[in-house]
Amino acid sequence: MRNIVKYSFWLFVIIVIFLSFKELINNKEDLGAKGSEESSPQMVEKQNDETIKVVVDPGHGGVDPGAIGASGSYEKDFTLDLSKKLVALLENDPNLEVLMTREGDQFLSSEARERPNFANDLDADLFLSIHANTYSDPSVSGTETFYYDQNSKPLADTIHKHLVNATGYNDRGVKQENFFVLKDTNMPAVLLEIGYLTNPQDEQKMMTDVFQQSVAEAITDGINEYLDG
Ligand SMILES: [Zn+2]
Numbered sequence: 206m207r208n209i210v211k212y213s214f215w216l217f218v219i220i221v222i223f224l225s226f227k228e229l230i231n232n233k234e235d236l237g238a239k240g241s242e243e244s245s246p247q248m249v250e251k252q253n254d255e256t257i258k259v260v261v262d263p264g265h266g267g268v269d270p271g272a273i274g275a276s277g278s279y280e281k282d283f284t285l286d287l288s289k290k291l292v293a294l295l296e297n298d299p300n301l302e303v304l305m306t307r308e309g310d311q312f313l314s315s316e317a318r319e320r321p322n323f324a325n326d327l328d329a330d331l332f333l334s335i336h337a338n339t340y341s342d343p344s345v346s347g348t349e350t351f352y353y354d355q356n357s358k359p360l361a362d363t364i365h366k367h368l369v370n371a372t373g374y375n376d377r378g379v380k381q382e383n384f385f386v387l388k389d390t391n392m393p394a395v396l397l398e399i400g401y402l403t404n405p406q407d408e409q410k411m412m413t414d415v416f417q418q419s420v421a422e423a424i425t426d427g428i429n430e431y432l433d434g
Pocket residue numbers: 264265271272280336337
C-alpha cells in the first residue's frame with residue numbers, strides 16, 4: 206500500500222513536469238508564429254505585389270530581317286543586340302522581372318500573334334518592341350515612338366523623351382498606330398523606332414556598342430521615371 210502511494214506521488218510529479226514543459230514549448234511556438242505573422246509573410250506578399258513583368262520584344266528575326274541598312278546590316282541584328290543590353294540593365298532592378306520574346310535569331314509568326322500572346326500569357330505589366338526604321342531617301346533621319354491604346358501614351362511619352370536625348374536624331378514624335386504588337390497586347394505597350402538604318406551616318410552609329418548602350422540606358426531611365434511617377 207505504501208508503495209502504491211509512493212509510485213502515485215512520483216507519477217504525479219512526472220505528469221506535472223511534463224505538462225509544464227509542454228506549456229513552455231507551446232508558448233514559444235506561439236511567439237514564433239506571431240513574430241513571423243507580423244514580418245515575413247507580409248514582406249513576401251509586398252515583394253510579389255511590387256514585381257513588375259517587363260517584356261522586351263526585339264523586332265523581326267529569322268527569315269524576317271526587317272529593314273536592310275545602308276551598308277547591308279539587318280534590323281533584326283540591331284534590335285537583338287540593343288534588346289540584350291536593355292535587358293541586362295533592367296535586370297539590375299530586383300523589382301523587375303524581364304523577359305524577351307526571342308533571345309536568338311528566331312522567327313516569330315505575326316499571323317499567330319506570337320509576340321503579343323507571349324506577353325499576354327505571362328500577364329506582363331509592360332511591353333516594349335524594339336525596331337529600327339527604313340526609308341527610300343537615305344537622308345531621312347529621326348527617332349519616333351508608337352503606341353496604340355490611350356493607356357500606353359504616358360509610357361510612350363516618358364520613354365520617348367529620354368530616347369530622343371540619347372540618339373540625338375530628329376524628334377519625329379510620339380504617334381498612335383495600330384501595329385498588331387501594340388493593338389493585341391493587354392498591357393501598356395510601345396514600339397520604339399530608334400533611328401533609320403537606311404541613313405548611312407545613322408546606321409554606322411547605331412551599330413556601335415557605345416550608341417546601343419546609351420540608348421539602352423535612356424530606355425531604362427524612361428521606364429524608371431514612368432514606374433516612379
Ligand atoms: Zn521593324
